[in-house]
Amino acid sequence: SVGVAIIDDNYSFIIGKTNNNSIQWGGYGKDISGLTNIEDGDQAKLDFNGKSNSAKIISLFGSSDSAVTLCRSKTIKINGQTREGYLPALGELNIAYNNKSQITSALSKIRGTAMLDNYY
Secondary structure: OOEEEEEOOOOEEEEEOOOOOOOOOOOOOOOOOOOOOOOOHHHHOOOOOHHHHHHHHHHHHOOOOOHHHHHHHOEEEEOOEEEEOOOOOHHHHHHHHHOHHHHHHHHHHOOOOOOOOOOO
16 A cells, blocks of 8 residues: 545545655745745635646755655556655645544554644
């Protein structure tokens, strides 16, 4: 097992089996070309573009030591195709947070790292 799949009619993504919750996100205070600046939290929760957002962040900062680089370095095979990981967008994080107990239960069954309990 490589992780837990989160699938709905509108989205699908995988939460990796092991998680590093302490690495810095990086890029603070920088405007990244091609990313929409969303100041309203409810609007930001509609962003499910983690994969394309990650590519834009890496194109600006390169492969510096950051969370987006760590996520990109993780790969999994799905139906014989290798797919790169990515830093999730707020919409994806919100779905994971709202289903945290089920995800944590599934991760424990595959001996994965639990999601942090006290963080949104």
